[in-house]
Amino acid sequence: MEIDKYYQTLDQLADDCAKSGLATHHFLENIIETNRNLFDELIAFRKSFVGAKELDEVRGYLVIGLFREYKGIERATCFVICFELGEAATQKSWKQRCEVYSPSQTLFTKAPHLFEHVLNHDLIDRVALTQIDDSEILQITSGFTYLDYALNPLIASWAISNFPDKKIYLRANPHKYFDKQPLQSISESVLMPANPSWWRKLTIHNRTKEGASYILEDCSPKDNIQQYWELHIKKIKRLEVIVKRSNNGNLSMMIEEITDIDNHGLLFGRCIHLDTDSKFGTDFENSVLNHLDLAINIYEGDAAKKRLYDNLASGTVTTDASYRTHLLRIEQISFKALFGFVVSFFKSQTLINEWLEDQFYGRDAQ
Numbered sequence: 001m002e003i004d005k006y007y008q009t010l011d012q013l014a015d016d017c018a019k020s021g022l023a024t025h026h027f028l029e030n031i032i033e034t035n036r037n038l039f040d041e042l043i044a045f046r047k048s049f050v051g052a053k054e055l056d057e058v059r060g061y062l063v064i065g066l067f068r069e070y071k072g073i074e075r076a077t078c079f080v081i082c083f084e085l086g087e088a089a090t091q092k093s094w095k096q097r098c099e100v101y102s103p104s105q106t107l108f109t110k111a112p113h114l115f116e117h118v119l120n121h122d123l124i125d126r127v128a129l130t131q132i133d134d135s136e137i138l139q140i141t142s143g144f145t146y147l148d149y150a151l152n153p154l155i156a157s158w159a160i161s162n163f164p165d166k167k168i169y170l171r172a173n174p175h176k177y178f179d180k181q182p183l184q185s186i187s188e189s190v191l192m193p194a195n196p197s198w199w200r201k202l203t204i205h206n207r208t209k210e211g212a213s214y215i216l217e218d219c220s221p222k223d224n225i226q227q228y229w230e231l232h233i234k235k236i237k238r239l240e241v242i243v244k245r246s247n248n249g250n251l252s253m254m255i256e257e258i259t260d261i262d263n264h265g266l267l268f269g270r271c272i273h274l275d276t277d278s279k280f281g282t283d284f285e286n287s288v289l290n291h292l293d294l295a296i297n298i299y300e301g302d303a304a305k306k307r308l309y310d311n312l313a314s315g316t317v318t319t320d321a322s323y324r325t326h327l328l329r330i331e332q333i334s335f336k337a338l339f340g341f342v343v344s345f346f347k348s349q350t351l352i353n354e355w356l357e358d359q360f361y362g363r364d365a366q
Contacts, residue, residue: 001045009042010081014088018096019175024086025066028078032069043070047077054080087264094266094298096175097148098122098323105174111140122325123169131157135184138170144178147171150270150296151327155344159330163337169329209244211313214354230348235260239351240312251276256297256312257346267304269297269321270346276335287335294328294345297321 001009017027031039050073058079067078100121101108108115117125130139134157136147147153148171159168215238221228230236237258245251252275259268272294278287299307300322310318339356346352 001041003045006042006045009038010085010088013085014092017085017089018092024082024089027089028082028085029066032067042081043074043077046081047073050077050080057083090264091266091300095323097150097173098296098298098325099174101174106177107145107172107174110177111142114140119169119329120326122171123329124172126156126160126168126170129170129172131160132181133184137182137184138172139181142179144181146173146176146182148173148296148325148327151294152344155294155341156328158340158344159328162340163330163333166333167329167331169326171325171327209242209315211243211311211315212241212355212358213311213313214239214351214358216348216350224350227350230350234347235262236348236351237308238311239346239348239355241355242312242315244315245280249277249279251278254312255342255346257348257351258307261304261308265300265304267299267307269299269307271295271297271324272338272341272345274338278335284334284336289331289333289335289338291329291331292333292338292341293326294341295324295326297324 013027013031017024020027022030028039055076058076061079062075066082067075070078099105101115101118101124103109103112103115114124114128117128119125128140131137131147131153132139132144134154136149136153138145138147147156151171156168156170216227216231216236218231219227237260239255239257241253241255243251243253252273254271254273256269256271261267272292274289274292276287276289298321299319303319303322306319307321310316312318342356343349343352
């Protein structure tokens with residue numbers, strides 16, 4: 001087996017693994033049972049260049065009961081292949097989850113009427129969806145599906161309950177459909193403000209912009225455990241903000257929370273975008289958003305490296321995401337409602353507090 005053949009095979013297996021929904025090691029155990037010759041070919045090729053660093057990474061996994069059919073370097077190579085497949089499958093999964101909606105996807109073949117409610121190729125009008133018990137489970141006319149797991153279901157339920165008369169669109173998983181209601185998973189809770197209030201006026205002139213960037217500085221866990229956790233465990237790097245007013249007076253804002261590049265070579269951006277036609281000097285109480293979007297941006301390879309050094313706050317164009325999808329859209333809501341989405345959608349409470357203190361709380365006299 002040549003190297004090109006190895007990675008082509010791994011790429012195909014990653015597709016199959018992502019579609020199967022199985023954990024990588026369970027998927028490979030099935031391959032060993034059903035196509036042992038193929039797996040032996042992969043091992044025979046890959047074991048020839050397993051390095052010392054890879055062996056160190058594998059050593060801690062040898063005590064668990066996986067891949068017992070193999071011994072020595074061949075068993076260690078099984079774990080190396082498992083890690084490489086997991087990385088490829090993770091990237092495949094994100095690409096698949098960010099696909100635009102198509103009538104050929106499972107959700108729409110099972111419930112074709114849903115396609116009539118699709119907006120901008122990646123969202124569904126919530127009038128066609130019923131959220132079950134504030135969970136990730138969505139009921140449709142004939143069955144059930146899931147919210148995309150990048151959107152905490154409590155954000156969706158908060159938006160629906162607080163803005164029942166507004167247009168809301170949600171990202172449902174187009175590859176999942178169930179005839180019977182699936183089991184509900186446990187998800188982290190989010191802090192949702194009951195009545196957000198801001199005082200700053202929209203003092204951005206036509207054809208001007210205002211940018212800001214907030215960086216998580218390193219610190220000792222003894223000094224600030226929350227900041228340490230957000231930087232070192234959640235791998236959050238910074239929060240970037242850019243506000244612009246166009247020639248016609250439309251004011252737009254983009255906020256993106258950037259993570260560090262992970263061990264799959266991916267960088268994630270959690271993004272909020274909004275716009276309003278409210279005029280210069282209008283306060284938040286009287287300002288209405290045309291729309292507010294929540295989205296996830298995924299950068300990989302060179303795009304991830306470039307995005308790590310780009311910054312929205314500079315006002316220049318940043319690197320395009322390798323793939324992205326919207327998670328929620330809501331229209332014609334008060335500008336001050338942005339606060340609820342900010343504190344619940346972004347992951348770094350430290351950076352959120354810094355931005356709000358700088359941009360809003362300290363400027364109520366303006």
